[in-house]
Amino acid sequence: MRTLLIGGSSLGLGILAWWLLVIIKDIEPYILPTPWAVVQRGYHLLSLGVLQPHIYRTFYEVIVGGFLGATIGIAAACVFSYISALRKLLMPIVVILQVTPKISIAPLIILWLGLGVSSKITLVALVMFYPVLVNMMSKLTSIPPSLKDLAKIIGMNALKRAIKVDIPFTFPNLATGLKLGFLQGVTASVIGQFIGATGGLGFLEIQAQEAADISLVIVCIAVLAALGYLLYLVVGYVEKRLISRYV
Numbered sequence: 001m002r003t004l005l006i007g008g009s010s011l012g013l014g015i016l017a018w019w020l021l022v023i024i025k026d027i028e029p030y031i032l033p034t035p036w037a038v039v040q041r042g043y044h045l046l047s048l049g050v051l052q053p054h055i056y057r058t059f060y061e062v063i064v065g066g067f068l069g070a071t072i073g074i075a076a077a078c079v080f081s082y083i084s085a086l087r088k089l090l091m092p093i094v095v096i097l098q099v100t101p102k103i104s105i106a107p108l109i110i111l112w113l114g115l116g117v118s119s120k121i122t123l124v125a126l127v128m129f130y131p132v133l134v135n136m137m138s139k140l141t142s143i144p145p146s147l148k149d150l151a152k153i154i155g156m157n158a159l160k161r162a163i164k165v166d167i168p169f170t171f172p173n174l175a176t177g178l179k180l181g182f183l184q185g186v187t188a189s190v191i192g193q194f195i196g197a198t199g200g201l202g203f204l205e206i207q208a209q210e211a212a213d214i215s216l217v218i219v220c221i222a223v224l225a226a227l228g229y230l231l232y233l234v235v236g237y238v239e240k241r242l243i244s245r246y247v
Helices: 002-025 037-049 051-082 084-099 102-113 115-140 143-151 158-169 171-195 199-211 214-246
Strands: none
Touching: 002 037, 037 051, 037 214, 051 084, 051 115, 051 158, 051 171, 051 199, 051 214, 084 115, 102 115, 102 171, 115 158, 115 171, 143 158, 158 171, 171 199, 171 214, 199 214
């Protein structure tokens, strides 16, 4: 609660500073509107039903792509941890894919998969995969040998041990990977929408830029920031519940 209050206070001070800057410097609304003008514009767009489809589309891309990337990342982390030869063979390819800027990969994926949600989901899955993989692997490779021996003594096979012991042991690291992945996933979705899309907050922001509509640009940025922060909080909440139950 204290952290939330401090964060809310800093955000409030930032908005106040923005408001004062516009008033004191007498900045024209087409350059920088007041926070209240941005709120009014956002409310107007919501009342007309203009904003909701773009929010839904971006949220859908991030959630589906994040789930896909996390699932593949978890599976790959388990396989790589158990089969070191496979890890040594494939990790260089994974690292090369990760260090390649996603903004340079995005046009290729859009050319292959089109302007729809599939290309954005793929981009999100790519940026989610690596942090989940690396964070889980670092924890899986540090499981105490005594814990493995205990699982063997009570007759757990590899699959049962993975479900009952290994994956719960990685929950803190998995949560870190998911937090990083979702924050990057919002960015990846928007990058894809910038390059080519038929909807989404990034698509709407590009339209606002072309129309020199600064209020709409700021509305899109604010909604994207809120979406990323919401996903971060949800992962943190689930992390606390799972850790208190299983760890």
